[in-house]
Structures are given as structure tokens and as C-alpha cells.
Amino acid sequence: xxxxxxxxxxxxxxxxxxxxxxxxxxFSKALGISWRxxxxxxxxxxxxxxxxxxxxxxxxxxxxxxxxxAESGVTGVLAASFIGAVxxxxxMVVMPIAAALLKxxxxxxxxxxxxxxxxxxxxxxLFLWELPMLGGPFTWRRFATGLLLAPLTACVxxxxxxxx
Amino acid sequence: xNDSSSEASSPRSDRVNRAKPGGGxxxxxxxxxxxxxxxxxxxxxxxxxxxxxxxxxxxxAQGDFLLDVIPRVGxxxxxxxxxxxxxxxxxxxxxxxxxxxxxxxxxxxxAGVATPGxxxxxxxxxxLFSRSGADLGACVTYVTAWGLLSFQRLLVWxxxxxxxDVSLVRYTSGLAVPIVAGLLARRFMAMVDGPRPARG
Numbered sequence: 001x002x003x004x005x006x007x008x009x010x011x012x013x014x015x016x017x018x019x020x021x022x023x024x025x026x027f028s029k030a031l032g033i034s035w036r037x038x039x040x041x042x043x044x045x046x047x048x049x050x051x052x053x054x055x056x057x058x059x060x061x062x063x064x065x066x067x068x069x070a071e072s073g074v075t076g077v078l079a080a081s082f083i084g085a086v087x088x089x090x091x092m093v094v095m096p097i098a099a100a101l102l103k104x105x106x107x108x109x110x111x112x113x114x115x116x117x118x119x120x121x122x123x124x125x126l127f128l129w130e131l132p133m134l135g136g137p138f139t140w141r142r143f144a145t146g147l148l149l150a151p152l153t154a155c156v157x158x159x160x161x162x163x164x
Numbered sequence: 165x166n167d168s169s170s171e172a173s174s175p176r177s178d179r180v181n182r183a184k185p186g187g188g189x190x191x192x193x194x195x196x197x198x199x200x201x202x203x204x205x206x207x208x209x210x211x212x213x214x215x216x217x218x219x220x221x222x223x224x225a226q227g228d229f230l231l232d233v234i235p236r237v238g239x240x241x242x243x244x245x246x247x248x249x250x251x252x253x254x255x256x257x258x259x260x261x262x263x264x265x266x267x268x269x270x271x272x273x274x275a276g277v278a279t280p281g282x283x284x285x286x287x288x289x290x291x292l293f294s295r296s297g298a299d300l301g302a303c304v305t306y307v308t309a310w311g312l313l314s315f316q317r318l319l320v321w322x323x324x325x326x327x328x329d330v331s332l333v334r335y336t337s338g339l340a341v342p343i344v345a346g347l348l349a350r351r352f353m354a355m356v357d358g359p360r361p362a363r364g
Contacts (some may be wrong), residue, residue, distance in 0.1 A: 008239045008285055015246035026249050034245030037291070043196045045237055046230075047203040053226040054206035057218055095325035102326065112334040115322070119311035120341070127202070129283035130307075131195045133240070133291055141352055142304045145345040149308075156337035164333075 037133070044132035052088040052124050065100075068114065070107035077154040080110040084117030084150065088124035108161060113154035121146035236284035244288040248295055257297025264302060269346040272302040276309025276342060280316040300353050305346030312338040 019030050068080040087094055094115070102111050121143055130139045211219045260268045279286060290303050298306075313335065322331045 005236060005239065005281075008243065008281055009235070012239055012242045012246060015243065015250050019246050019249050022249070030245040030249040032245070033248050034241050037244050037288075038241045041237060041241060044199050045233065047196070047200040049226055049229055049233060051199060051203035051206050053222045053229065054203070054210040057210050057214055057222045058206065095321045099325040102330065108330055108333060111326070111330065112337050115326075115334050116312060116338055116341070119338070120308050120345070122311075125283050127195070127199050129287045131199075133287040134294075136194065138294075138300065138303065141300065141349055142307060142345075144352060145304060145348040146308070148348070149341045149345055153312075153334075153337040153341060156340075157333050160333050160336055 041132040045128060048124075048128040052128065055086070055088045055124075065104035065106060068101065068106045068110040070105065070110075072107060072110060076107060076110045077113045077151050080106075080114040080154070081117040081121075081150045084114040084119075085121045085123055087118055087122070094118050109154040109157040112157035113151055116153040117146070117150035119150075121150055236282070240284040240288040243285070244291050247288075247292050251292065251296065253296030256293055260293060260298035260302035260306075262299040264299070266343070268299075268302050269305045269343050272298075272305040272346065273309040273313070273342045276306045276311075277313045277315050279310050279314070286310050299350070301346040301350035304349035305342045308345040309342035312341055 016027075016030075019026050064083055068076045068083070072079070084094075087097065098106075098111055098115055101114070102108070106114075126139060126143065130142070207219075210222060258264070259271050264271070276286075279289065286307060290307060293306065294303055318331060318335055322334070326334070
């Protein structure tokens with residue numbers, strides 16, 4: 001169990017304790033909200049976990065390193081953004097992958113695009129968490145903003161490299 | 165401000181409400197069907213392309229992942245209920261609401277940078293923000309800032325693997341993105357939902 005998970009459970013228990021001493025059936029109201037959230041989240045989280053595992057096994061690693069080299073330019077940035085969006089993992093896996101691709105010859109702007117795209121448009125997180133918790137209309141609108149902005153971070157990274 | 169409060173039952177504000185985090189029964193059903201289809205297709209492809217041994221390995225790893233995820237999902241589900249009841253909506257609506265402008269987006273950015281933990285923390289918080297009256301732009305900015313600029317992730321994961329130089333270039337390249345994303349979301353909203361009444 002990670003430290004941040006313990007912290008979140010601790011906050012949840014403190015919040016529950018505070019709600020318990022509030023008047024007007026606040027506690028059952030809070031449980032009602034949580035119950036509706038559970039009904040919305042659970043049916044999507046379970047198949048999403050299954051999909052994420054199989055998609056990770058289908059990832060072709062050697063092909064990727066070739067695609068996003070330092071000389072790959074805009075095409076490489078777009079490819080890196082796409083890869084960042086579809087890598088189905090958390091930071092404990094995506095950062096080592098990014099580091100390996102960097103060592104294998106990936107360009108810095110391309111790696112920036114990959115990490116940025118993973119950060120804001122990761123489909124795994126989108127289907128596992130955002131869609132079940134926040135619903136379709138919000139999720140698609142937020143995703144649309146990332147579609148434009150993740151590749152742009154590579155351009156900014158290139159400018160920083162040229163200036164520095 | 166404008167007269168938007170007087171059009172609470174118009175089609176435009178119905179659409180606005182639907183675009184708010186929380187979603188409806190319908191989008192939950194579509195999500196379930198889509199993700200289930202994705203799971204089935206990827207399972208079949210994995211078995212055909214990678215063979216039965218890799219398939220069995222993945223199934224075992226998924227069991228571990230499930231045990232890892234259940235306490236996180238549970239924490240998020242409890243948090244959303246208790247915090248919604250506990251935290252009064254008025255300050256959130258004032259700081260992050262539709263009229264909060266650029267200042268609201270800056271506050272949302274700072275909140276996103278400072279929030280520790282993974283998606284199981286962030287998305288329940290967005291649900292809470294939205295229920296309390298934060299607008300779409302502020303919610304988008306918050307999620308984007310957490311994703312791109314989370315301080316905890318920079319320190320714990322990114323610098324550890326990519327090194328200080330590359331990490332700082334990556335981090336700096338994303339500094340303006342949450343604000344731009346929030347502004348885009350507000351514009352996008354206006355485009356999808358028709359022109360807003362002119363502001364004075």
C-alpha cells in the first residue's frame with residue numbers, strides 16, 4: 001500500500017468522522033452520494049483493467065524507438081503524442097519507458113510530447129477513471145483541448161532547447 | 165454579469181449541465197459497453213498475436229492489478245460522498261465558478277500542481293468542485309495542471325528516470341498549457357452551446 005493511498009484513506013476517515021457529528025442525517029446523505037458514485041464507477045473499472053493489461057502486452061517497443069528519434073521532426077512528435085495517449089500505464093511504468101526511449105535515441109522534444117500526451121490525454125486513465133467518474137460530455141471536451149496542446153509542448157520544448 | 169440565471173430551464177443550460185462532470189446514466193452505459201468491447205477485442209488479439217503463454221501471464225498480472233486498484237477506487241468513492249457533504253459549495257463556486265475568469269484558472273492550476281496522488285484522488289475532487297459550482301474551464305484546468313505539472317510526480321517519478329535537465333525542459337514546456345486548456349474549454353463550450361449573451 002503506497003503512502004499516498006494511506007493518506008487518502010486517512011483523509012476519508014477524518015472526513016467521515018467530521019460528517020458523523022454533523023446534524024440532519026448528513027452521514028446517510030454522504031453514503032448515498034458515495035453509493036451512486038460506486039454504481040457509476042465499478043461497471044467500467046472492471047472491464048477497463050482487463051483491457052489495459054492486454055493492450056500493454058500488445059505494445060511493440062522496438063518499433064516505437066525508431067519512430068520518435070531526434071531527427072523525426074513533426075511526424076515523430078505526432079507519433080510520440082499518439083504513443084503517450086495509448087500507453088496503458090501509470091507513472092511507475094511510463095517514466096522508465098520514456099527513459100529507455102530517450103537512451104535508445106528518442107529526441108527530447110518527442111519525449112516531452114510523449115510524457116505530456118500521457119499526462120493529459122492518456123486513454124487508459126480516461127476510460128478507467130475519468131469517463132466513469134465525470135461522464136462523457138466533460139471527458140470528451142477535456143480530451144479535445146489536450147489533442148491540440150500535447151504536440152504544442154514539443155514545440156515549446158524545442159524553443160527552450162534552442163534558447164538554452 | 166449577464167442574465168444567465170434567468171434561463172435555467174433553456175436548452176442551452178440543459179446542455180451546459182450535461183457537460184458538467186458527473187455524467188448521466190446513458191454515458192455510463194455507453195462507457196461500460198465501449199470498455200467491455202475494448203477488453204474483449206484486446207484479449208482476443210493478445211491471444212492470437214502473442215500466444216497462450218503471454219495471455220496467461222497477463223491474466224495473472226491483472227489479478228494483482230485488481231487487488232491494487234480496489235482500495236484506490238474505494239477511497240475515491242468514500243471521499244466524494246463525505247467531502248461533498250462536508251465542504252460548503254459557496255467558496256468553490258466563487259473561486260472557480262463561471263465568473264471567476266483568469267484568476268479562477270490560476271487558482272485551479274495551483275490546486276492541480278499541489279494535489280498529490282493519482283487519478284483515484286483527482287477525479288473525485290473534480291466531481292466535488294463541479295457539484296459545488298466550478299465551471300467546465302476551471303475543472304479542465306485543474307485536471308490538466310495535475311496531469312502535466314503535478315509537483316509530486318515531477319519529484320518522485322520524472323526526475324528519477326529522465327534526469328533533471330530533460331525533466332525541467334518537459335515541465336517548463338507545459339507551464340502555460342492548463343490555462344490555455346481551460347480557456348479553450350470555455351471557448352469550446354460557447355461554440356458547442358451557441359453564442360452567449362454579451363457581457364457588459
